[in-house]
Amino acid sequence: MLNDLRFALRTLRQHPGFALTAIFSIALGIGAASTIFSLVDGLLLRPLAVLNASQVVTLRSVAPTVSGSQFAGASGAMSYPDFADFRDRNRSFDGLLAYQLSVFGFARDAQSQPxxxxxxxxxxNFFRVLGVSPQLGRGFNPxxxxxxxxxxxxVLSYDLWAHEFGRDVSVIGRHVNLSGTDFTIVGVAPESFKGLDQFIRPAFFVPIxxxxKLPSAANENLLTGRDKRTFMVKGRLKSGVSIEAANQEAAGIAKSLEQSYPGTNRAIGAGVVTEIQARLALLPFYAGVAASLFFLAGIVLLIACSNVANLTLGRSRSRAREIAVRLAIGAGRLRLVQQLMTESLVIALAGGALGLLMAETAAELFSRLEIVGETPIQLNFQLDHRVLCFTxxxxxxSAIVFGLVPAIQSARTDLTPALKSGEPEYGRKRFFGRRALVTAQIAGSVVLLAAATAQYRSSVKMLFADHGFRRDHLLTMKFDPSLIGYTPAQTGQFYKTLIDRTRQAPAVKSAALALFIPLTSTIRQQAVIPEGYAFPSGQESTTVLESTVDEHYFETLDVHILEGRGFLPADLANSPRVAVVNQAFARKYLGPKPIGKRIRLNDANGPWLEVVGVAVTGKYLAVSEPPTEFLYLPLSQDPQPRMTLFAxxxxxxxxxxGPLRQLVHSIDSNLPIFSVRTMDDIFEQTSVKTRDLTNGILISAGLIGLSLAVVGLFAVVAYQVARRxxxxxxxxxxGAGRSQIAxxxxxxxxxxxxxxxxxxxxxxxxxxxxxxAQPLQPFDRLVTIVVPVSLLLTALLAAALPAWRASRIDPQRALRQD
Known part of the structure; x- marks a missing residue:
């Protein structure tokens, strides 16, 4: 094998043109595949950075009462009392842990701005169950x-420790202020542990x-409310216990809880799933994204393999005498195939190394993508041992795909004509195979370019469509007074003062408050029961997206009210409760006359709200989303600690x-201000950059495929000219003229x-x-005319040089060839 490797390296060094072309071609294909794998691995496949990650599974609540909605029951969260019952009653786990992502006001000391x-x-038991040992100090005691x-x-995260404390090892025992309460630092998590979410990196870990004690409405009844399902639950299976057995036990415990607490646990089941299954349940479109990306990479890789196979078949013509001599002096055909496959393996491995460098560059670019929202979402794309093994x-x-058939064909060389002329007698069938490979490459390039063109045209239409709200001339600021100890009453007074003074500011035309910023990652979901709507059997409610807004929101963001009215100053906390729904909600659940209809929140025991208005259906999470049901609640009747000011x-x-910062500090100089951005900037980050990323991947794939196809076409046409x-x-x-030959x-x-x-x-x-079911028809004249014509012209340009050479062939020298 070592001799074969030396011979392969020497042979490729003697033919640098072929070697470099083949290596670069396969590097493009492998680089595309490795890049896509790193993307999918970061989004979906990468295991948790914990001890024996395969033993860690997710225990999910199953709520059929909210099935049927595209957002229903996705998280599988549990209440703390339910978690405690599962923890104490199960026999399948070495331990169950619970966790919840929460917002804190963090200050290093009393003098620091939160x-x-x-x-x-x-x-x-969080760190113990996961098998995570702190970098410094300890975890939590029982x-x-x-x-x-x-x-x-x-316990601080490693990143916070490094950023805020400069990796000071004496940090243990110090105090930090979290939302108005002093906490003692007892540990620092290891650098490798980034939490239990593939996107969100928590800054610290606090006991449930x-x-x-945290001053937020979201934490009321946190430990006692059995209907407050906000905790994710994971567990480590005992040795020898299967997921199926744990699943059966969980279902039995859930049934027992339903019988004991029918008011809160009616129809609430439980199930045990793997980490990947949990991620897919939370965001099911990941499966489609992963499949599409791998399909894309597969096409590029097959085009690359076809190209290198074509180059190898062409090169076998010049090696015919060498191969024939080796066969004539006793080399076995199998031995010859092994030697040729070693050469293909060297090309593939060199291409893989170059492809890894391309993938590393792409991963760095993807990791810089910012997803706007109050939750710090970070895309974790990295080249680790998993990407190396995949590559x-x-x-x-790839070496087998592009090298095996040429190696077998070369080993089957007919000795007599090869020794006589130095060329193999391949015949029409083998040359037809090369033409078929080029045809397949061009077909694959068309698919990639058509997809890229269609995606670009669709994304442009989506970006410039009406999104149901304005974004020009708007500045946003986020606040959460509860993070510095405000009571609910103080918070409400702060927002009243803020909106009144902001609307009076001379440079401000209008202002409003809302919980949710359109097209950002943070949004609430609400279980809703429309009065008189007949759900399928076993379902009693649906889940819709929801935001809390004040009476100025619809005017300030130019969200059109199609029927009825928006919110009024008269919609007070002690007034009859009201709501505004969007047109998609009204059409699906309320019929042709939605005004005056009632909806119930949460469950059958929740409050009734009267629908007083129907707003236009807009875009809420992404410009590409289909029409989605949405619910607006008035701030006066649904007070929230964390709100966004739109000015x-x-x-x-x-x-x-600047003026608004001064205004806020005139109300409370200690109040932190978060995420000061214009709506145009938010739109640029969430929609335009996402479009550029998607378009960049598709266009790059299309251009790579086209380049490889052009190289393959050039090689086949050049070989055809030499053969003829x-x-x-x-x-x-x-008497044939040069133009006729060309x-x-x-x-x-x-x-x-x-x-x-x-x-x-x-x-x-x-x-x-x-x-x-795509929202826009992707194919138009640009795809059906411009792409084929451009590709045909490019192909003819690639064939122009071999055609010119053919037209310059000297007949006397050509006829003297054997």
């Missing part, structure tokens, strides 16, 4: 998980028992930032190109029809 940080409220609001201790696997598989300016909205040199000489000798070569290239374009367009149209 910052908004995301942290985990965790059960006391007694710190027993008494509410007693043990104010915190301290959650009740190695793909490299070896409309007469001119540049960014110019409002004698025939061309005869044609010239009989035309003959170009016609051959055009035939392959047109055939590939036709097949590619047919596949593209079939794929479009299979995706018939």
């Amino acid at each position: 910052q908004m940080k995301m942290g985990f409220l965790v059960s006391g 007694e710190e998980d027993q008494v509410p609001a007693r043990d104010a201790v915190v 028992m301290m959650g009740a 190695l696997f793909v490299s070896v598989a 409309e300016s007469y001119g540049d909205p960014a110019a409002l930032a 040199t004698r025939e061309i000489g005869v044609r010239v000798a009989l 035309g003959m070569v170009l016609r051959s290239a055009a035939t392959m190109s047109v055939t590939g374009i036709g097949i590619g367009l047919a596949l593209s149209f079939a794929a479009a029809r299979a995706r018939g």
